[in-house]
Amino acid sequence: MDSLDLLIKNLSKLPGVGKKSASRIAYYLLGSQRGFNETLGLEIMEIQDRIHPCPECGNYTEDDICHICSSLSRDRSILCVVEQPQDVLTIDSTGEFHGLFHVINGVLSPLDGIGPEELQLGRLAERVKKNSIEEIIIATNPTLEGDSTALFIAQMFKESAISITRIASGIPVGGDFEYADKLSISRAFKGRREL
Ligand SMILES: [Zn+2]
Known part of the structure; x- marks a missing residue:
């Protein structure tokens, strides 16, 4: 060759x-x-x-802590859970969400050997425990795995007073955040419902 x-x-x-x-x-x-x-x-x-993952949220950054986690103007009581770092950029660019993010680095997929330990879910529980989080918005992709991961996260915080919501599926089913337009993402956030 x-x-x-x-x-x-x-x-x-x-x-x-x-x-x-x-x-x-x-x-x-x-x-x-x-x-x-x-x-x-x-x-x-x-x-x-x-560039490395932000130790707080998992978003990519060149600094010690990413610009979202270190911003003083973000609402620190709301966490948006996303599958991958690029979803942070996609959602943030809509200007619809003003809270903090948490990247779990994938979705539960038992067939591929991806269980809760392979995702940043322990870190999520830790963060929620340490900070006064009032709402967790789950913005995993509207796929079978994305949905079951959302349910798993809702179960994790079942006993707490935290409101767990899932974004509406304004994004084509099986579609990826990366390819969704700003308007669909805004609508999906506004139409989020309790899990
Ligand atoms: Zn961060």
Whole structure:
């Protein structure tokens, strides 16, 4: 396998990049300015050194604590539980939610060997215990696994006085937050209901 084939093979491992796009990108890189490739390569190499999960919420950050957790204008009594760090950005950009986030890093999926221990659920319980949380909004994706994870979280706090809500499914079933538009996300938050 030559260098070009190898690059195409590796690029096609990226999410959303099929063999055809991988090959377009590879040829584009081959024909582009050397400086561009060098900068891009360096950025890819350094991204994991510079960016790490926020120890509070799991959102990605370059600082000790992410900008949301360290903000003084957020409502600290509401936590929004999301599957992955990129959901924080998606939801936050709607401007509809002013509380804090908690990234659980996936969903329960027994068939894939993902149980409660594999997710940041212990950390969630810890955070709720330490802070005066009044509402937990569960914003996992409206998939089978997302729904069962939401129910599991609701069970965790069944005995507490905390209000546990689930966002309305304004997002196409089986769809991902990443691809939902701002309006659908706003509607899903406004239409949240008690679990
Ligand atoms: Zn944070």
